[in-house]
Amino acid sequence: MKRLKPTGEYIYTFAYTEDEKELCQMEMRAFFSKDTNDKIIRSDVGFEPSRSPFVKERIEVLFEAAELAGILEQSADVNMETDTFKVIFLKINGLALADKVDFDEKREIERQIGAAITGEADVHNPDVTFGLIPFGDRWYFGKYRQSESVWFRHQQKPREYSTALSTKVARAIANIAVPDPVGIKAIDPCCGIGTVLVEALSMGIDIVGRDINPLVVDGSRENIAHFGLTGKVDLGPIADIEQQYDVAIIDMPYNLYTHATPAEQLEILKHAQPFTEKLLVVTIESIDHMIEEAGFTIIDRCIAKKALFLREILVCERTDNPSNSVKQLQQA
Structure with missing residues (x-):
């Protein structure tokens, strides 16, 4: 041609x-x-x-x-x-x-x-x-x-639980967090069974996972390997993270395996502040006040629906980032 x-x-x-x-x-x-x-x-x-x-x-x-x-x-x-x-x-x-x-x-x-x-x-x-x-x-x-529905092939995985994000929503979240993967390092410090990790890794995003629950860490590793992907998933609390990342994705723990109280949710957000400039949070309840108290500013948001189950997705940046003054959304 x-x-x-x-x-x-x-x-x-x-x-x-x-x-x-x-x-x-x-x-x-x-x-x-x-x-x-x-x-x-x-x-x-x-x-x-x-x-x-x-x-x-x-x-x-x-x-x-x-x-x-x-x-x-x-x-x-x-x-x-x-x-x-x-x-x-x-x-x-x-x-x-x-x-x-x-x-x-x-x-x-x-x-x-x-x-x-x-x-x-x-x-x-x-x-x-x-x-x-x-x-x-x-x-x-x-x-x-x-387009090929790659996310659809990831629906059947060895380890699952009912309240996990759907693969379709997880893929969109990975894209929202990291629209251009070049040179970006990401982390999912409350990764659960790795639904977001699988989608992100399948798109070539440089991301690592972490969780405090050894059962879900094992599940996350098994799910990643099941799809022929390679990714690191560590066992440990978010408070122990020392490396710097460009973006963190946090799906607030609310399932039977790892449930966080409001006080624990605030601590998760506060611990994320030192190691990332950008934060994407998935939550089933309003936590705007926690986001602000933890030192972040919400710059975009939406509701993801699954039947009657609603999740709020918040894109945040550190409040001490000077670019926030021009990026903030006009609140209704």
């Missing part, structure tokens, strides 16, 4: 239920520094779409145009040489009415673009898949990549 130079922009499409909307939008803000009520976003931020449990597809934009005719014209410059290809018109439920195209028209547009491209089409097993989508007042064409 003759190399086409990407524009540096990407189009992502999303799929989520109404209960998942807040969590998905929080993940969007972590990745893109913005969110949307539409199930589509354009950004210059590029990442593997399978990282997100909510991303359906990604187009790496090769060219765009105000009209479809402009896409057809530029498609004539594409020479696949020895590579086979196919073109798909993305189906997006969240598109505005003006952007919607019916089924027959989509197939005809796919055929026209395919005919304009120099090369051999293969609808079943192509070397390259191209995607086309209208968005806003423009058309976008580029390399298409479909």
